[in-house]
Amino acid sequence: MTREAYLNAVAACPGHQILDRLGDKWVSLVLKELGGGPRRSGELNRALPGASRKMLTQTLRGLERDGLVVRTTTGGAPSKVEYRLTPLGASLHGVMLEVVGWAENHIAEVDAARSAYDGNC
Amino acid sequence: MTREAYLNAVAACPGHQILDRLGDKWVSLVLKELGGGPRRSGELNRALPGASRKMLTQTLRGLERDGLVVRTTTGGAPSKVEYRLTPLGASLHGVMLEVVGWAENHIAEVDAARSAYDGNC
DNA sequence: CTGGATCCAGCACGATACTG
DNA sequence: CAGTATCGTGCTGGATCCAG
Numbered sequence: 001m002t003r004e005a006y007l008n009a010v011a012a013c014p015g016h017q018i019l020d021r022l023g024d025k026w027v028s029l030v031l032k033e034l035g036g037g038p039r040r041s042g043e044l045n046r047a048l049p050g051a052s053r054k055m056l057t058q059t060l061r062g063l064e065r066d067g068l069v070v071r072t073t074t075g076g077a078p079s080k081v082e083y084r085l086t087p088l089g090a091s092l093h094g095v096m097l098e099v100v101g102w103a104e105n106h107i108a109e110v111d112a113a114r115s116a117y118d119g120n121c
Numbered sequence: 122m123t124r125e126a127y128l129n130a131v132a133a134c135p136g137h138q139i140l141d142r143l144g145d146k147w148v149s150l151v152l153k154e155l156g157g158g159p160r161r162s163g164e165l166n167r168a169l170p171g172a173s174r175k176m177l178t179q180t181l182r183g184l185e186r187d188g189l190v191v192r193t194t195t196g197g198a199p200s201k202v203e204y205r206l207t208p209l210g211a212s213l214h215g216v217m218l219e220v221v222g223w224a225e226n227h228i229a230e231v232d233a234a235r236s237a238y239d240g241n242c
Numbered sequence: 243c244t245g246g247a248t249c250c251a252g253c254a255c256g257a258t259a260c261t262g
Numbered sequence: 263c264a265g266t267a268t269c270g271t272g273c274t275g276g277a278t279c280c281a282g
Binding site for chain 2: 243244245246
Binding site: 003007018024028067096107109112116117 | 140141189225237
């Protein structure tokens with residue numbers, strides 16, 4: 001019970017919610033893609049060959065729900081749907097880029113540490 | 122095969138590796154805890170009641186392997202183990218704090234968006 | 243005190259087929 | 263073209279027991 005309460009507290013923590021989102025496998029990729037401008041659903045599918053349509057939709061729904069992405073439907077026979085970042089989403093994208101920047105600057109150290117660790121056992 | 126190749130490419134991306142780490146449920150909590158100074162294993166267990174010892178160890182091993190955390194054993198009968206952040210780890214901790222800061226500044230907007238989304242259905 | 247090994251349940255994800 | 267529903271499965275993570 002204590003555990004459950006603790007877990008709830010953790011889940012309610014703002015930082016954790018966002019960290020969770022960013023950690024989500026596809027969120028960062030979608031954010032990155034959308035950071036380059038609005039995209040159609042099909043374009044995202046093609047740009048992210050590793051993501052099943054299910055996951056893509058799921059991810060986009062989540063982002064939409066959080067107000068990070070806007071979904072625009074231009075209903076026609078060949079339905080067209082466009083996704084684009086909201087200002088809020090763009091802002092988060094910016095933060096994400098900082099993390100990515102850190103990663104690129106320090107990945108060498110991490111790799112070195114990994115090699116050392118694996119080598120020494 | 123294309124998918125697999127793509128997934129490998131994604132996995133190899135520095136940004137993704139770090140994002141994955143930060144997104145890991147316990148990493149952020151451990152980082153936060155260790156950001157307050159070195160901790161003994163038992164202390165971490167008590168500080169993070171939601172984490173099973175298995176996950177804690179697993180998480181710490183990962184961080185250690187990445188050179189973000191140092192594990193110091195003072196072998197005695199009652200073995201004592203201390204974990205503390207490396208400079209690299211502290212650096213990542215700083216980046217994480219930026220994300221957390223963003224989260225705290227914008228969580229209200231996210232919550233509002235969620236309410237609106239859930240309300241309209 | 244620390245942490246590895248094992249067993250098992252829950253769920254997250256992918257594939258497929260179907261609606262509009 | 264865009265999205266949903268269903269089903270099967272592989273992996274993640276928790277509980278427990280055991281060793282140093």
